[in-house]
Amino acid sequence: MFWNIYSKRVLYSLRSRDILIWTWIFPVMLATLFFATMSSIDESGQLSEISLGIVDNMSFREDPYLYSTLESIEGDNDDKLFTLTIIDNVPEADRILTDGVVDGYILFQPDPKLIVVEDGLNQTIIRSVLEHYQHTKNAVNDMLLMNNGDYEIVSSALQNINYTEEISLAGNPPTDKVNYYYALLAMICMYGSFQGLTSVTLLQANLSPLGARTTMSPVKRFKMILFDLFGGITVHFCCTLFSVAYIIFVLKINFGNKLWLVLLTCFIGCLLGVSFGSVISVMSKLKEQAKIAILICVSMVCSFLSGLMVTGINYTVMQEAPLVAWLNPAARITDAFYCLYYYDSYDRYLINIGIILIMVVVMFAITSVFIRRQRYESI
Amino acid sequence: MIEVKGLTKRYGDLVALDQFDLTVSEGEIFGLLGPNGSGKTTAINCMLSLLKYSTGEINLFGEPMKSESYHLKRRIGVVMQNVAVFNELTVFENIDYFCGLYVPAKSERRLLVEEAIEFTGLADFRKFLPKKLSGGLLRRLNIACGIAHKPELIFMDEPTVAVDPQSRNHILEGIRELNRNGSTIIYTSHYMEEVEQLCSRIMIMDKGKAVAVGTKEELKAMIREGEKLTIDIYDLPIFVLDDIKKLDGLFQVNYSDYRLTARCTISGHHLISILDILRKANVDFGHIFTEPPTLNDVFLEITGKELKD
Ligand SMILES: Nc1ncnc2c1ncn2[C@@H]1O[C@H](COP(=O)(O)OP(=O)(O)OP(=O)(O)O)[C@@H](O)[C@H]1O
Ligand SMILES: [Mg+2]
Numbered sequence: 070m071f072w073n074i075y076s077k078r079v080l081y082s083l084r085s086r087d088i089l090i091w092t093w094i095f096p097v098m099l100a101t102l103f104f105a106t107m108s109s110i111d112e113s114g115q116l117s118e119i120s121l122g123i124v125d126n127m128s129f130r131e132d133p134y135l136y137s138t139l140e141s142i143e144g145d146n147d148d149k150l151f152t153l154t155i156i157d158n159v160p161e162a163d164r165i166l167t168d169g170v171v172d173g174y175i176l177f178q179p180d181p182k183l184i185v186v187e188d189g190l191n192q193t194i195i196r197s198v199l200e201h202y203q204h205t206k207n208a209v210n211d212m213l214l215m216n217n218g219d220y221e222i223v224s225s226a227l228q229n230i231n232y233t234e235e236i237s238l239a240g241n242p243p244t245d246k247v248n249y250y251y252a253l254l255a256m257i258c259m260y261g262s263f264q265g266l267t268s269v270t271l272l273q274a275n276l277s278p279l280g281a282r283t284t285m286s287p288v289k290r291f292k293m294i295l296f297d298l299f300g301g302i303t304v305h306f307c308c309t310l311f312s313v314a315y316i317i318f319v320l321k322i323n324f325g326n327k328l329w330l331v332l333l334t335c336f337i338g339c340l341l342g343v344s345f346g347s348v349i350s351v352m353s354k355l356k357e358q359a360k361i362a363i364l365i366c367v368s369m370v371c372s373f374l375s376g377l378m379v380t381g382i383n384y385t386v387m388q389e390a391p392l393v394a395w396l397n398p399a400a401r402i403t404d405a406f407y408c409l410y411y412y413d414s415y416d417r418y419l420i421n422i423g424i425i426l427i428m429v430v431v432m433f434a435i436t437s438v439f440i441r442r443q444r445y446e447s448i
Numbered sequence: 449m450i451e452v453k454g455l456t457k458r459y460g461d462l463v464a465l466d467q468f469d470l471t472v473s474e475g476e477i478f479g480l481l482g483p484n485g486s487g488k489t490t491a492i493n494c495m496l497s498l499l500k501y502s503t504g505e506i507n508l509f510g511e512p513m514k515s516e517s518y519h520l521k522r523r524i525g526v527v528m529q530n531v532a533v534f535n536e537l538t539v540f541e542n543i544d545y546f547c548g549l550y551v552p553a554k555s556e557r558r559l560l561v562e563e564a565i566e567f568t569g570l571a572d573f574r575k576f577l578p579k580k581l582s583g584g585l586l587r588r589l590n591i592a593c594g595i596a597h598k599p600e601l602i603f604m605d606e607p608t609v610a611v612d613p614q615s616r617n618h619i620l621e622g623i624r625e626l627n628r629n630g631s632t633i634i635y636t637s638h639y640m641e642e643v644e645q646l647c648s649r650i651m652i653m654d655k656g657k658a659v660a661v662g663t664k665e666e667l668k669a670m671i672r673e674g675e676k677l678t679i680d681i682y683d684l685p686i687f688v689l690d691d692i693k694k695l696d697g698l699f700q701v702n703y704s705d706y707r708l709t710a711r712c713t714i715s716g717h718h719l720i721s722i723l724d725i726l727r728k729a730n731v732d733f734g735h736i737f738t739e740p741p742t743l744n745d746v747f748l749e750i751t752g753k754e755l756k757d
Contacts, residue, residue, distance in 0.1 A: 073548035077537060084536035271534075274498050281498055282532035282593075284515075286549035287522035443515035444500045447459055448493065 070288065071296050078268070078300025087361065088263050092305060096257045096312045103249050104320045119191045120152040122174030124162050129177045138202055175199070188384040190248075247410060248380050248403070250322050255402035256372035257312050258335060261342025262349065262364045264301030269350035269436065270357055272297060275445040276350075277357075284443050294440045302343050309335045325410040334409065334422070338402040341425050342368075344432035345398060351439040368399070375400035401425050449474045449601060449632050450495065455504030457490055457656075464490040466656040468504070472634060472649075477627050479647030480636040481743060487656040488636040489529050492603050495634075496526060508601065522550060525599030525631075527607045531590045533578050540565070540574040543592050550597035564596035567622045569615060584611040591619065595626060602626065602633045608642065620646050640743040652747055659750050668741050671749040675741070677719060679708045680734035681726070688729045695721050 082088050123129060123136065136153075143151045154171060156162040162174045166186055173185035173192055183199055185192045272294055274281040283293065313335060316322050324331050349367075350360055369377075374397055376383040383403065387394040394400050401421045408418035450472040457465040464487045472478045480488045493499045495506055497515045506513045508520055533542045543561045551557045565571055568588040578586055591607050604623070608616050623646060627633055637643050643650055644664050651661045660667055684703050693701045697713040712718040719738065726733055748754055 070548070070552045073545060073552070077534070077541060077545045077548075080541065081534055081536045278528055278530035278532035279534065281493075281530075282526065282528055282546070283549070284498060285496055285521055285524065285526045286546075287518045288549050289518060444497060446500055448498055 074296040075300045078297050082304040092260045092308045097315050100316050107246050120171045122154045122156045122162050122171040124176045125155050128179035189381040251403045251406035252375050252377035255399040257309050258338030258402050259342045259368035259399050261305040261339045262346025264305045265343040265346025266350040268297045268301050269347045275448045290441050306339045327409045330409050334405045340429045341398050344429045347436040348432040351436050371397050371399035375403040451507040453505045457501040464656050474632050477633045477647045479643035479650040481643045482653030486653040492605050523600045525594045525602040527591050527594035527604040529605040531586055535578050538575050543596050546593040547596040560596050564592040568592040587611050602631050604635045654751050667746050674712050675738045677710045677738050679736050681708050691725050
């Protein structure tokens, strides 16, 4: 029973033209397009230079260590990470910040605080340097207290700290480029909605003659939809793997060193896409083509808001409308990939995966409630 | 086997079935005959529990039919009016899929699928995708998918639309065969010849109501009309026509296009009387033909309109 439904469903989706175009060909084309436009970005340097302002006040002068720390990681002229500007006062700092001359500035009051107008990769880097500095400073103070002010021991302990290495958090080189591909992978996962849509359309009596026919079969509805969705998920996961392979092996994009987790995330993303499609499909009586149009639009908007075309838009959405950002399925998938690439710790990754799994469960639950209804006012 | 009582189904304001009753016993081939929109499909979909209905009671195999009656569904085969096959699966795969929903055992299924392919004459097309099949072949595939598992009760909703006469006969013969092997069949159609040939009992429907039920002989006996006469006459004087019109047992007497037509009641020797009059008046006549009453005549008499489209 399982094999009959499952295998026919797999065959069906491998031969369906809509599914072929939208889930196999379109993503690969998009990836190639990204690659073509972005190879020029790549040549101009992996990471844009961060320009940072520091407001010159009393507290700043009392704590010269931060400045020297920043100076030490400023980098040499060829591959500069930071440009530092000393600013005389706060109004002046605000002015050049809004003008976009600096990515942010540091104000000592008396602890150093980062002031930014937008949040992006550069700001994240500054913030993490700043946090690291603060931690080290606190640690140094503690050590000094413990060692009765024996400066020698403390300074030798500090010798080993190398800031530039700490910035590339998970050991992967920081690059904007990979974010586009993460958003693209999220989009591909969301396109699993095609499979969800197909399953529901083929099974619901009021959506297609086939639905009416399968409703008359002696297989319990829940089993029917489950087996059918398994088939859809399998095919879509293969299709995602195909895109990932293309991006890694043909376009030579480096997804970092946690590839197995990237693939696991893809799988969970596929579940999300498929359940999303099935829930949209089960809840309305629109024509199949209309639903496909809706799914494409929604997937595209979600992926756009998670940084598909404009990098950094995900940060802006998170700032301006955090709820939208948290509930945007594509943004959660993108962020999960991002965490794998940039962070060593799994906290934020697990939060993302948790949210995705909750969405999946809720959407499958809604689908199965609707699909169990088998009698209609009209078909 | 099937018992429907007082079934009423509305689509909004439109009453598609109005206090509809139906009883089908085991072993019958039961025909539902009616013009487009008379409610045949609606009746079938209600019996299959695909449609909600306002009032009424439906029992299949002596049990109330509900949408969760999976054990009843196992014994039922359906051939829907709208072709329901996967366009991306081949003929063989389609039949195998639907048969597999009823028969999990692979070896058993293989035999059944082969039989269904044989039965519908699709052997040359087993690797074809449905979009490469002609309309008639597609219908045959639709039938094969519905009956491959050898159900006890089969619902067929206009299965032979667009099938050519030769394959239609093949299919009708197959349906008789299914019936001989123990299946009870409910068959809808608006081809009355087909229903007349095939069905042991017939229900004529109009506007959601059963207007007549019975064997074809019983139905024909319900109306006063017997044969329909047609005589080719080159020149028929008015007074002779008037004489003919005065004959007992004749009605709808008409002369136009060199052709005399009349309908007559079941009893009496009407043709001989007419020929007598013609001979006495020295009127030459050519071809003579008579037609027995058809279900169309029955329908016409009961509802006052033609069944044919
Ligand atoms: N989904 C629907 N919504 C509204 N009205 C409907 C619907 N389906 C059928 N009807 C109406 O119900 C009536 C009965 O339709 P039904 O399809 O049962 O007729 P039928 O006898 O099967 O006709 P046909 O020979 O054309 O198949 C018709 O008047 C039709 O217009
Ligand atoms: Mg119909």
